Amino acid sequence: METTHREIVNYWIGHQSECGLSVDWREAEKLCWRCAHKRMLQRCHIIPRSLGGDESPSNLVLLCAQCHAEAPNVNDPEFMWVWLRAHAVSFYGTYWLERGIREYEFVYGEKPFSGLTNTDELMKKVMDVAQQIFQKTSTHWGQGKINPATWAWVFRQIDEEARETID
Template identity: 35%
Template sequence: MTKRILTTKQEIADYWKDAIDTNQTNVTYKNATSHCWRCGVKKRLDRCHIRAFSLGGKDEPGNFILLCKHCHIDNPNVEDISIIWDWLHAYKFDDEKPYWYHQGVREYEYIYNESIESHLSRYHIEIREQFDKLLEETLKDVAHHFGQPRNNRATVAGAIKITLNKLDEIEDNYEQK
């Protein structure tokens, strides 16, 4: 039988307010009970144990963080509280790009063994801004898996590849002129 968690999401957010306010997560305190602390997506959140009940974890605000179901499945399941904060901080991005964009870039680099910047450096003109706009358009033509609220990393990596292929065509046309 699953033990019912009595600690509320608001109690968890209040407990970790200082960590949230010092940019240790991808949310602000204002959004801490509605957006996943790892990926930032607005979704129903799970109260995720830092130290599992089976490892002696308690039903208290300091033993939980708030994650979407996907990130809850991915989180480290270990006793050391610093590990989960290291994990959250590792996925904190200071730019305006969403978490899944960065994950797609990592996946692209893994699949194609090349960075986007390396690929773009082959062009005769600076087109990073054009790449960003074209990628945004390409991402409008992809689908989410099973009703997920965001694209998965492989989909984003595929959209990056499609976008770079389109830019290669533009570059080929430029060279032929």
């Protein structure tokens, strides 16, 4: 019989602190333990079956499909927790937005909105542009969220429009 999500959460409640994770144990059956998005969760092996991992709750965490695909495949059970905590965000729902900012910095070699001063006029322009820009985006089928590359593009469009307003 397959280990249930409830069995996995119940095990880790008694064996791992939720401190530094993206979710707290009350919501661990609903939210991905890495990105904290409410998505269909998969049972992810801490030690992969190919490396001798089993199906016990002590060898499983709950991740969305995208985070599961990026999870470590190593025979080191502590590294899963290091990895999960390294990706933790302070606010639910901001993980992929923060990844988009890092993607922007990687692609463009600078932080979005560098050198712009936060004014009411700028914020109004940003909101107006964002509303228009999001109409030109979509999500990959089955993901239900904007990916980092799309966020980077959105930030770039808003950044360019904001700079034109100021100039």
